[in-house]
Amino acid sequence: MIEKSKINVNWKVIGHAQQKLYLESAFFGNRLTHSYLFSGPPHVGKTALALDFARLLNCENGNLCGKCLACVNPVEIFSELIVIDKDTEIKIDEIRSLKRDLALKPLSGQKKVAIIANAENLNRESANSLLKFLEEPQKDNFFILTTAAVGFLPQTIVSRVQKINFSPNSKQETEKHLNSLDISKAITKQVLELAPNKIGLANILSKNIEELERWRQQDMELDDLFSQSVFERMQYTSQISKLETQQIVNIFKTWLILSESRLRQTKQKDMKAQTDFIKALNTALMHFKSNLNKRLVLDNFVLSF
Ligand SMILES: [Zn+2]
Incomplete structure (x- = not known):
């Protein structure tokens, strides 16, 4: 004790x-x-x-x-x-x-x-x-x-x-931190939606409008990805496969963080789709780290959730 x-x-x-x-x-x-x-x-x-x-x-x-x-x-x-x-x-x-x-x-x-x-x-x-x-x-x-x-x-x-x-921050802690900053209510609300349990991220987003916009964009792309057919996902990944591996890794890390926040707010019945997605992201990140072929990793990724 x-x-x-x-x-x-x-x-x-x-x-x-x-x-x-x-x-x-x-x-x-x-x-x-x-x-x-x-x-x-x-x-x-x-x-x-x-x-x-x-x-x-x-x-x-x-x-x-x-x-x-x-x-x-x-x-x-x-x-x-x-x-x-x-x-x-x-x-x-x-x-x-x-x-x-x-x-x-x-x-x-x-x-x-x-x-x-x-x-x-x-x-x-x-x-x-x-x-x-x-x-x-x-x-x-x-x-x-x-x-x-x-x-x-x-x-x-x-x-x-x-x-x-360490564990995630509580939403109350994040809100308390945001309320202590000199930012508008609208920004506070947007940041809290994207990073309810991450004070560090909330801090970055609250001070950098461009970064906030990028995260909002990624959040919307995540919604799209979930509503798409496998064929549409394939088209999407063929587009992003033209990016440098490090850029794709950054997008996936952003998605991972957003998905983990979503998972904490997900109803039990939708949980499997979210956890499968998080697993797929982690596997892809591991493959990128092992320098596997970019296109192969992406194709494998879209077929795993
Ligand atoms: Zn001192």
Whole structure:
């Protein structure tokens, strides 16, 4: 049983009460481990909480005071914090550069924290290189990996880290966050429809009208896809097969996120179609990652739901 600490930590991230409690307990109880893996759905605030935690580890007042340098310094100039956050392959050079940065001694009393978001993007070489580091961490070094696809991470890494699981945000939490922003009611409503359980995504969409429009478009295409015959779907995929693989992967990832939101709101009787679709998307994404023939993957995809 984890007891709430007496110190009030000013987490910026909304929700994830259990995960915060766990981290506070490790921090105040001197039971920190050197590497953590935040695992759970995309865009629910895993990387944001990793940043909060990295700042807490270095906060002069030990409570995320929001005033000291560790709390207010932007990531770019906060030398104790190194963040790799990208959608594409994480190459060995980036891990080497990370190692060089970590080798520099932290300022007195500070801790160096490396955050690797979307850790499923580590390739085999970079994962192996990172593993050596996770096995023999320096006293003042901490790693926080985040992933929405833990199955794509090598087991050797997963077994080396303290895993913390995340769940989707509640609709109330997302709404609370949106209400705290300076945006119109109409935008709030649209964003809440597309991302009811993902504060991170809601945040992006609320600040970027073009991105919001793109997601609305994809949401409508998803509706179309479901109402089409196999023949019509084939025509559609023959069109998108002309895109670069990475562009198709991005569309599929968007659909996956939208479908998961839909699934949470689906009536029991419509559930099978939705889960079949999600399975088909995941299979296609796996095939793309294995560099299978694009056209073949797409044909296989439209026939599987
Ligand atoms: Zn502080």
